[in-house]
Amino acid sequence: MFSNLPTIDDVLRREQVETVLQPLVDLRAGRILGYEALSRGPADSPLHNPLVLFDAATEQGRLVELETLCRRRAIEAFSAQDLPGKLFVNVTPDTLLQEDFRPGITRELMRRVGVPAERVVVELTEHFPNPDYDVLRRATNHYRSMGFSIAIDDLGAGYAGLRLWSELRPDYVKIDKHFIRGIEQDLVKREFVRSIQEIATGLGCVSIAEGVETEGEMRAIRSLDIAVGQGYLFGAPASAPSRHVPPELLHGGTNGASGPRFRLSDAVTSLLREAPAVGSETRVEAVGEMFRNAGGLDTIPVVDQVGAPTGVIRRSRFMDVFLSPYGRDLHGRKPVRSLAEPALVVEHDTPVEAVSQQITDGGGGEHDFIIARNGAYLGMGAVMDLLRKITDLQIRNARYANPLTQLPGNVPIYDFIDDLLGRRADFHIAYCDLDHFKPFNDVYGYSQGDEVIKTVAALLVEHMDDRLDFVGHIGGDDFIIILRGTDWEERCRALLDAFAGEVGRLYSDEDRRQGGIRCEDRAGNETFFPLLSLSIGVAHPDPERCDSHHDVAALASEAKHQAKRQPGNSLFRDRRRGGPDPESARSERPAHSA
The missing domain is CATH 3.30.70.270 (Reverse transcriptase/Diguanylate cyclase domain)
Known part of the structure; x- marks a missing residue:
């Protein structure tokens, strides 16, 4: 009666693997940090369960093939939906010891779909006895050399968590859900998690609480200053996961004084620099004259007919095109929108730390940004001014x-x-x-x-x-x-x-x-x-x-x-x-x- 059930050979040949993604939430900033990619086998089959699926692949010597398939599907799903934040992908340490393991395959997959290495976190699980620390350490260094971050999964659930932590020095450590379930009513669990957080702080590591299912658990881990939460309270694994954290869930995103009632912060309007904008239909040759007449002008914002920003013209790239052979003849009479570059647009009342995070996540830290009011162009903001403001605010926060x-x-x-x-x-x-x-x-x-x-x-x-x-x-x-x-x-x-x-x-x-x-x-x-x-x-x-x-x-x-x-x-x-x-x-x- 079970003869028609799919086998590992069937799964690999037909690529019958589904990727679901579960959000990880930055509890301090009140935003999505990233998504963990989880794999499922064929529906209505025992192999749908990932534990059964991977155990079967291990028994038949097909673990590297299965994990490579799962990793490719995860990266493709993450890229296709253009999800924010980081992608957490699971790596079974055993695969690093297999003869058919091929280093660099993850980087190849990412390059193919355009996901940069700094947006990927490799999760290593500790569910195995007597790990080969030398091999793991070399593998960790290898992944880091390619720009990946490292996470230890399910800390506390396996055999050698603390030693693995000290050996690998991960960027993230995930606390097993056993210690999160009912933590608000269990002093022993609270003390265990508090100890993990203290070690994480000392090592410069970000702690992640897995399996958060109730608001009581969330309040407890936030009171312990755990940085990141993951669990059904924030969202179940889904093929099309949520992109936002419901604001009513986190009540402002921090344990401190968030929101308009009082900020130990400033709105980005405090960084406003007045800068002339041009309409999207302005001719390229007119913009060239603006740059020629204003030697210190580096960026010109572009707006549409109703004043909404659509992009920017940056001097260096513009001049490379405009001053190239035949550049004026080819482009001079075209509308400037043809040469406009995308730019970050933020509302005037956005907190500066939120703008800083958007710039960091978007990888655009070398460029200025546009400030708008109700979607209409207001002025420009400089990244150097933003960094200076953030530093001043950090000092002020610590003081008050x-x-x-x-x-x-x-x-x-x-x-x-x-x-x-x-x-x-x-x-x-x-x-x-x-x-x-x-x-x-x-x-x-x-x-x-x-x-x-x-x-x-x-x-x-x-x-x-x-x-x-x-x-x-x-x-x-x-x-x-x-x-x-x-x-x-x-x-x-x-x-x-x-x-x-x-x-x-x-x-x-x-x-x-x-x-x-x-x-x-x-x-x-x-x-x-x-x-x-x-x-x-x-x-x-x-x-x-x-x-x-x-x-x-x-x-x-x-x-x-x-x-x-x-x-x-x-x-x-x-x-x-x-x-x-x-x-x-x-x-x-x-x-x-x-």
């Missing part, structure tokens, strides 16, 4: 961001408040503080205490409006939220509910069952402390009565003090709106208590 959460610290908080007051803007300010945090630190240690702080930071960002609100970290377990929407109370309540749902996983089973921990208080007496809770005090400053951030801070501090007098997770709104006037210190009942 909280090192644990990367949220804005006191200086940007105060600047933001003063800006709102100066514009007479309406806003609420919420002071968030943890209850019973010191006893938790004493019992569970500062490392686990840091996890609590990062969990709170992630929840704050998740529940605020990226378009309007601002999240800052004063220090320790104290946070500030500036809320500018009318639904501020609903957001705070949702935040408290989310924290209540998360707090249990931070404790041992025994402490969770008894509802708290026993330890010494500040006076040295053994005391029972309930589970961590979050107190939020909210004030509504009057811009006419508050002269500076000092007045607003005083209001927020008093509101927080009142909130902490309520048991459990609580939200308290103070009615005072300006100045420490005791006669105005009438307060409402708590807005929320749980």
